[in-house]
Amino acid sequence: QQPVQSPQAVILREGEDAVINCSSSKALYSVHWYRQKHGEAPVFLMILLKGGEQKGHEKISASFNEKKQQSSLYLTASQLSYSGTYFCGTPGGGGATNKLIFGTGTLLAVQP
Amino acid sequence: DGGITQSPKYLFRKEGQNVTLSCEQNLNHDAMYWYRQDPGQGLRLIYYSQIVNDFQKGDIAEGYSVSREKKESFPLTVTSAQKNPTAFYLCASRSAGLGAEAFFGQGTRLTVV
Secondary structure, X not given: OOOEEEOOEEEEEOOOOEEEEEEOOOOOOOEEEEEXXXXXXXXXXXXXXXXXXXXXXXXXXXXXXOOOOEEEEEEOOOOHHHOEEEEEXXXXXXXXXXXXXXXXXXXXXXXX | OOOEEEEOOEEEEOOOOXXXXXXXXXXXXXXXXXXXXXXXXXXXXXXXXXXXXXEEEOOXXXXXXXXXXXXOEOOEEEOOOOOOOOEEEEEEEEOXXXXXXXXXXXXXXXXXX
């Protein structure tokens, strides 16, 4: 079952903040986050391995709530370069740790 | 330079024809993946392989076939049984384990007319 991301799309002005959520109906063992520019390959942002773990990457950070089977990506003081589609990814679980499935995606547009 | 290469970037085929998309990696990764991307549907898993000569169906395997005869290569065939093959296809690879990030190719845009 594909993780569901919300919102589906968001438009920001430069300097504004955004939160992207990733929710799974199955247990999450780890969560990956990627960003894809239009027509390009997705690029890795970060991985969270433990429930409760939070990570930061410049002004982009993420949290992982294992009990709620959710992860959130936080973008603060957004820049034009943050525009793109964001995906969460998770190994499939049930022993199939190499089955990497991705969420429905969130399109982020940052305007001047 | 290490990386993952997909070819061709654009592909046009007539309806009813099989077509094979190439994916090669020199990262020495055990696991390889094929995803289909359609607007508003994210990345959907078609097939994945954890080791040479072994592969598993993903969520939308119908109408597709793969092979993994070499560690470096994981070609995807879109058969005539795939009802709506026009899409953007992405190949990825990663090392084994929960903490390993995926590396993606640049994608192949397939258009069936």
